Amino acid sequence: MPYDKAISRAQPTAFIFAVDQSYSMDEPIGGTSYGVNKRKADAVADALNRVLYELTVRCGREEGVRDYFDVAVFGYGGTVASAWAGPLAGKEFVPISELADSPLRVEDRTQTIDDGAGGTIEQTVRFPVWFEAEASGGTPMCAALDRVKDLASSWTVDHQESFPPIVLNISDGEATDGSPESHADAVQATSVPDGSTLVFNLHLSSNPNQPVLFPDSEAQLADPFAKQLFRMSSVLPSKIRQVAAAEGFQVTDASRGFVFNADIATVVKFLDIGTRLDPQER
Amino acid sequence: MISALGWTRRSAKQSEPEIEIEVTTLSVPKLQTIDSENDDAFDSDGRLFAVADGATQSYLSGRWARRLVRDAVASPTFEAVPDAVRHACHDWTDVLDEYVTDREASGRPIKYYEEPKIAKGSHAALAIVEVLDHPEGERIWRAWAVGDVCVFRVSADVFVQAFPLTSKNQFDNIPDLVSTKQHSVDDPKWKIGRGVWQPGDRLFILSDAIAYWFLQRWADVGAGRSEHYPWALLERLVDNPDLFRTWIDTARQVGEVRDDDVTVTCLRLGKTDGQ
Numbered sequence: 278m279p280y281d282k283a284i285s286r287a288q289p290t291a292f293i294f295a296v297d298q299s300y301s302m303d304e305p306i307g308g309t310s311y312g313v314n315k316r317k318a319d320a321v322a323d324a325l326n327r328v329l330y331e332l333t334v335r336c337g338r339e340e341g342v343r344d345y346f347d348v349a350v351f352g353y354g355g356t357v358a359s360a361w362a363g364p365l366a367g368k369e370f371v372p373i374s375e376l377a378d379s380p381l382r383v384e385d386r387t388q389t390i391d392d393g394a395g396g397t398i399e400q401t402v403r404f405p406v407w408f409e410a411e412a413s414g415g416t417p418m419c420a421a422l423d424r425v426k427d428l429a430s431s432w433t434v435d436h437q438e439s440f441p442p443i444v445l446n447i448s449d450g451e452a453t454d455g456s457p458e459s460h461a462d463a464v465q466a467t468s469v470p471d472g473s474t475l476v477f478n479l480h481l482s483s484n485p486n487q488p489v490l491f492p493d494s495e496a497q498l499a500d501p502f503a504k505q506l507f508r509m510s511s512v513l514p515s516k517i518r519q520v521a522a523a524e525g526f527q528v529t530d531a532s533r534g535f536v537f538n539a540d541i542a543t544v545v546k547f548l549d550i551g552t553r554l555d556p557q558e559r
Numbered sequence: 560m561i562s563a564l565g566w567t568r569r570s571a572k573q574s575e576p577e578i579e580i581e582v583t584t585l586s587v588p589k590l591q592t593i594d595s596e597n598d599d600a601f602d603s604d605g606r607l608f609a610v611a612d613g614a615t616q617s618y619l620s621g622r623w624a625r626r627l628v629r630d631a632v633a634s635p636t637f638e639a640v641p642d643a644v645r646h647a648c649h650d651w652t653d654v655l656d657e658y659v660t661d662r663e664a665s666g667r668p669i670k671y672y673e674e675p676k677i678a679k680g681s682h683a684a685l686a687i688v689e690v691l692d693h694p695e696g697e698r699i700w701r702a703w704a705v706g707d708v709c710v711f712r713v714s715a716d717v718f719v720q721a722f723p724l725t726s727k728n729q730f731d732n733i734p735d736l737v738s739t740k741q742h743s744v745d746d747p748k749w750k751i752g753r754g755v756w757q758p759g760d761r762l763f764i765l766s767d768a769i770a771y772w773f774l775q776r777w778a779d780v781g782a783g784r785s786e787h788y789p790w791a792l793l794e795r796l797v798d799n800p801d802l803f804r805t806w807i808d809t810a811r812q813v814g815e816v817r818d819d820d821v822t823v824t825c826l827r828l829g830k831t832d833g834q
Contacts, residue, residue: 283818287591333672339619339658340596342672383671403671555616555732 279472280514282440284345284556290440291347291370291432292332292552295421296321296408297448297481298354303412304449307482307540317449317481320541322410325350325447328548330405333377335555342374345556349428350407353421355414362409369428380405418452422460429467429474441472445551446509447544449481451502461509475511477534479547488538491521493531503537510535520553578692579829582608583797586822587804590811597621598683599766599822602628607637607689610708610822612766614682614736618673619658623681626654627737631703637689640703641749644685644737651681651739680740684708686723686764690756690828700762701753706734709770711763712754713790718777722752727774730767761790762826768819769793772810797825 284290302318329348336342347370352360359369364379371379386404389397429442444464467474480503482488489497491513495504510533513521521528524546536547588597598613598621609628613620626647634643655677659669669677684706692698702710704723707730712720724730735748756762765773776789796803803823810816 337672
């Protein structure tokens, strides 16, 4: 059965995040969870840093961080480049242990939580930052997917016994350098024996339209651009589909890793579900 | 005792006034890991036999597993085991404080990414077995369990009893666990089992990966897919640690046994004074 390989230090898997950093990411994101006028770029940066932190915690043990994952982050806007900075500048794939030891900074942020007695309290939480928000230039998604394809291809050569890489592409609009569909197909054509590289797409919304979450048919989508992104998205493998179902999402065997018109809460959920591969340990 | 191969073996003939019990335990960490990363633990005082399986995703789970089995078998009675475990949970704060202090002193302070897991506590599955020969002549065994460490009884080459899980379909990735952070008065979710025994019986106390394999193999034999009963294989292997290590590593590599820490405790129940 494909997409069944266990994740271990000997057989890590890979996540590649491709993040739209075009000028339109400066616009507010849909959804009011975080208040009014939060920029799409900031919402994505916060969500991405949060998921990177969760991956680090998941792999952390008392003796150190176990390298269950290799992680790459690309930004595409004025340029297409690896988005790592600081100690990680210039690198593409970074093992999770190196990521854990190299945040740009660790912030103290205030979080409001339920006090269990009908009220709320404020709690200080640590928030490491690896990825900074940017918003300028066009949307060279095709060029970004080409870089992702090259990275995935070289990674799969050296990891034939691993679970396939997962690419999470986050964008708020159409590509400005051509049709990205064939470029996404080329990414999905890279593979290991356990399966093809998975491509999941998240489209960010600036308006209050209802998100479309993990559709299983183009017919559920009215927008031609949404249909294109649907075709560019891989079917959810069983492990990830189960996570989505456990989170309350309606999914079928044909559901794709695709969200259209995502609001701020959905961005967080999408990234969480797309990366919730646990090492084969309880 | 930790051998150079990285497994733990204890073998002793235990003599109660009434019962002879031969105890053999083997414990092997996951593939490509070292002994210190084994989150399973075993302990016994000759009267109580305990196996714990630390949840790998939780913090200091191996240390917690070792503390649990130690405190469980130190309980004055079988009935008092839950109290002993409760005290272990209560005392864990001091253990953790000492650990954090030691890390600071050794120049390895706790890192930011360790803090969330420390806050969530440590977790382990646990089973404790007692074997009795009552004055009235009824030979019973009884056990406490939380989660999926299993006790299987084999008598005259027949698999007669399983506790607390009786089918491989009951295993999942979210078993009940003994947590250092008890969330309610109902935590942990203890189950109590008992049964009879007779001389010559075997009681196996197995951590979840090997317990699951045991039930799968038993089903395969029943369906004609295999000729070898799981208990026969395990009993042969526990007497040959090198062979056990080779077999378990191969089984894990081919997916016959899930790649997890494996602990097999075999209690060979022997003669009693009445015989």
